[in-house]
């Protein structure tokens with residue numbers, strides 16, 4: 001299921017990049033975020049929540065949540081691009097809210113049924129899902145409160161980007177980079193526990209402030225940057241050599257963190273400089289390196305779960321080759337796209353295409369070497 005969701009996300013990204021000159025802005029963004037990223041995040045949560053609660057792997061029923069989310073995302077895109085589909089935004093928001101709610105309830109059950117305390121990352125996932133739920137309720141609320149449309153749209157935008165995707169990314173990156181480098185970060189649990197209130201308060205204040213009272217958004221942005229800066233500082237202290245390397249997933253994950261910081265900055269500055277495009281920086285500078293970096297690390301274990309051997313190491317090496325060069329290109333594309341230059345996103349798309357071609361080669365190579373053999 002998870003490799004299929006990675007593939008689906010890459011196809012959605014490609015469709016968004018190729019279709020962007022013809023489709024409108026909202027359709028393109030939702031192809032990236034609601035069709036590509038949201039089902040993949042649901043799938044990844046279905047995989048990680050059992051790990052965080054030390055319970056058995058998810059049953060097939062939970063694995064259908066990404067499909068429900070995908071249907072919601074597809075309806076949203078259709079509503080932006082097809083005539084007579086205006087109802088699709090409400091139906092899509094309803095389906096995606098059902099998917100987020102199901103996952104939230106399931107996570108609560110896993111928490112209740114486990115022995116001891118869950119990993120602190122679980123509370124981040126719960127908060128991220130709650131933000132998504134509120135973001136989707138904002139779209140549904142606009143049906144009965146149309147005079148508040150502008151405010152509700154802003155609420156939706158920020159709760160989704162900084163809340164849903166941002167919180168998921170910060171918590172996942174915090175544990176993923178130490179796994180990539182093979183060297184644990186001894187403070188990760190404490191930091192996740194301390195930083196969650198700042199991140200949640202930050203996302204809520206930015207969303208409420210952007211919707212109804214500007215000054216709150218500044219305070220929210222400052223609070224949100226606390227966990228971001230603390231994670232960045234800890235990475236530079238612990239993993240500098242892996243981050244500034246030519247190969248591997250680590251440079252891509254670090255580029256994603258930098259891209260997230262950049263889009264937050266662009267969002268703050270956009271009030272004074274309207275030519276800036278924070279959502280484009282979010283997609284090109286953060287989402288693309290995040291998905292390609294996480295896929296480089298996780299595809300081998302998702303394709304063949306269980307004991308990790310030379311087959312996994314070889315595939316991971318091949319997926320991560322020149323990851324550092326791609327990270328630099330993604331950074332550049334995030335900066336250009338954030339500055340409002342359309343071809344910045346195209347540079348990100350070309351870099352993603354490089355990864356996809358390399359991944360196809362790596363997977364074909366992995367398919368022809370036997371599982372237990374050292375290549």
Ligand code: HEM
Nearest residue numbers: 025026033034038072073076089092093096139153157160
């Ligand atoms: C799947 C259900 C979803 C529905 C029905 C939905 C619906 C909408 C609608 C109606 C708008 C206003 C578009 C306009 O200005 O004309 C909007 C904007 C936006 N949504 Fe969603 N959305 C969904 C999911 C998501 C997700 C999962 C994300 C991000 C993770 C997201 C991020 C955004 C952003 C960034 C904007 C602002 C677009 C812009 O700048 O023009 N949405 N959404």
